Amino acid sequence: AQSVTQLDSQVPVFEEAPVELRCNYSSSVSVYLFWYVQYPNQGLQLLLKYLSGSTLVKGINGFEAEFNKSQTSFHLRKPSVHISDTAEYFCAVRNRDDKIIFGKGTRLHILP
């Protein structure tokens, strides 16, 4: 079965600084990858997804992620974070049985 590892449970970063949230997945023939964001006291919403094609995927709110097959990674980046980016971020992969498997989440703290 596929699995997803988010290497950092919490990431503090100063406002307007760049951020990278790390995600590694177990390898498979076909890979469909997702990043979701959960704002405080809300459900998850889709940030971006990689299905095929260009390895650099752009999402909402200025986020982007790069699919790296050789390193089995799908790290999420933003060049300049804002206080409104405070949230928990989940990396996910579609499993062979077609269900989506989620990582344990990374909590992004924006420092003033």
Next chain:
Amino acid sequence: DVKVTQSSRYLVKRTGEKVFLECVQDMDHENMFWYRQDPGLGLRLIYFSYDVKMKEKGDIPEGYSVSREKKERFSLILESASTNQTSMYLCASERQGANLNYGYTFGSGTRLTVV
């Protein structure tokens, strides 16, 4: 705008009570899911359904059951609530056919406290 609606944002129930968590989607999605979310554990799949009257156990089904009598509604039932079922419960739905790959649409969650 497409929606997954969970009937309650916050619930407080007593130990031993039977609890119903309701989820309704207006997108004509075939697939529906129930997760619980706990700090440090991420999202854990409780039950899912790919069709009306169909249900499958997820990773942690013990203490829970589900009902799907209509396509748009997927109910999670705690037969006899216990304090270790205090958690955030998230419902999600998806159109069938993985090649579409829109990903799941989530509801806003129900934070259940069992006292």
